[in-house]
Amino acid sequence: MNVKIASEFYLRDVQIVAEELLGKLIVRKYEDGTIKKYRISEIEMYIGEEDLACHAAKGRTARTEIMYDQGGKIYMYLIYGMYWLLNIVTGLKDHPQAILIRGLQDISGPGRVGKVLHLDKSFYGEDLSVSDRIWLEDDGLNFGFTRHSRINIDYAGDIWKNKKYRYIIK
Template sequence: MSNAIKEGRLDPVFFRRDVLEVAPELLGKFLVRKFDNGRFVKHLITEVEAYRGEEDLACHASKGKTPRTSVMYEPGGVLYIYLIYGMYWMMNVVTGPEDHPQAVLIRGIEGYDGPGKLTRHLKIDKTFNNEDLSTSPRIWIEDAGLRPEYTTLPRIGVDYAGEYWKNVPWRYMIRL
């Protein structure tokens, strides 16, 4: 394993905690993407949402373990990627221990607000599903030495999940 792979990366232990701990701590971390041509970019994470377990009716795992959702049952530290509205890839970081389906949706990074916009910019697609953030040569997350203040809000686009689950304040935004 090269130094480039280890340097600065968050340890898998970071991700194998409850999603409600991990999600706010991802704010102010660097999302790093290395492209095929060797160029790489770093963006601070500015907005995330937590999805927590089969009981969370807004979480895809609320329908149980399927081919699509099985990656959320992995130990934390891998990516869950899916297509929405036929056009946009959503990037999620799986958290928690094995068999606790949880994930953090990355909704915004510095310069690219919106989950569909940032994946388009970073050229993230389905080939990143199940990608391991601790070993991948093309995407990882680094500590930036920041612990920004943040605001919590209800999650976006989950009105179908019922009064309780659509209102839990599991959307986290860096305070401007």
């Protein structure tokens, strides 16, 4: 039996949440009422203002404001003018951390994730624990994972580029 993930799950440190997030289900209720479930297969962590690859490294802005809220909210942003990327905020208020959903089972790439889930700017700030259009569920299955360097963040420098903050389900 699947259980909707409660808000307390997201209020922990990004690394703890990231490890437990792999294998969970993203549930999307589409405009036509159809409900589909997708297993999270790849994530990337961004751990706060000190992380030069994290959007919060430049400080609090209108774009990053939701990252400073408490965990469980959605941080959406547009890249290349066409792809909405899904990030889940974690941790406590005023400690910006987020997890980018890079892949779902049989769907690789964060741009494709946003496209399949039909995401847009309206999801910015959505609370996963109370939303009726997108939420996470735990079906009780546990998965191992491998750790890798993050992708497309050369601008952050070698130290941050080479951190093993990307997890892929086994």
